[in-house]
Amino acid sequence: MHDADSSTTDAAFDLDPIELRVLGVLIEKSFITPDNYPLSVNALLGGCNQLTGREPVMELGEEAVQGALDSLLARRLVSRRDQAGARVAKYEHLIRLRHSLPPAEQAVLATLLLRGAQTAGEVRSRCERMHRFGDIAEVEAVLEHLAEKYPPMAVALPRAPGTKETRWAHLLGGEPVLSALASEGAADPAPAARGRLAELEDEVRRLRQEIDWLRGEFDKFRAQFD
Template structure:
């Protein structure tokens, strides 16, 4: 009988928000920790998210507080707006690479090693696919495991990986699914995906800086150029 603590079981909103906090810490450090409004924007992005969501501020605030109660997030109080940061690395004793992989799985569901390696470029450094696979295997070998490997199904060329923070998953059912979402990303689609995600991140920065200015804060630094 194992004495290992049980994993927290997150609902879909909490999982999305934890993934957003992990992502934005790396991609938009100027506006991290996130306000509730910034978290709403991040959770409802139209790129780099699967499935798409349309969360309202009340649900996001409730989800962030739930993550705080689970020890996966921490609220920072300020004079203008409360902000939230994730504690995934501390809560699960994970290095940055494994936190990044977990964040991507929370944001996009089951993915191949090559998809994760491509999408992790702005979050953490991996020497190659074998390095990323090594960190995934470490996450899967934990007690309890944080991720599970999904064997390739019909028409699929690679195994996929999925997080377990929303509870156990039906590996056989997921393995049997086919479709474009399970195919390795092509270089063209990956590049477009990165460009769209980068544009959304810059727009989020502009919105956060404008919010600070409207709240009476210091003048924001020069806005990033959208190209």
């Protein structure tokens, strides 16, 4: 779940939906409310349960958010800040340090975490409060760099029939195509939809094979230091 510089890392991410939401909110708020950052659990809870800028909308409780924070702390994706004179602990993300992400890449990743699969144009407009891109090509370059990282953090989804633009999804929760299957599927799909389903199933298999290969390569790398 982390980069190869940690002896406790895995070759792929597998954060659950609550961990993904908490991490996305921490990244987002570090940009748009810097004066109130790091965040307390209460502030983080409000960000997780926002009705705008969130897909899907969640109704999380404090216990769930704290549990996600504890897990992210163990993964070293979040750190706790105990500030002098403060009555409550506050938390900040470590994605920049753990995965060498500059601001533009942090903003794009946060947008994917908080809003699901999107086109480059949608990402550009939705992350404007965090980072302003000059054109879509800049966004596409960031997405491609995230896809090339080890482990990969984003992926281009297969283009749906009749669509012109590619949608991108993050990989911090594993293969994102599974959620695409759920959102695009139907109880009695038409032939075109069945063809799309087969394409997505093939993509899932391919991604799983790539992740298995990456795990094997990382195990070989780690064995050099054991």
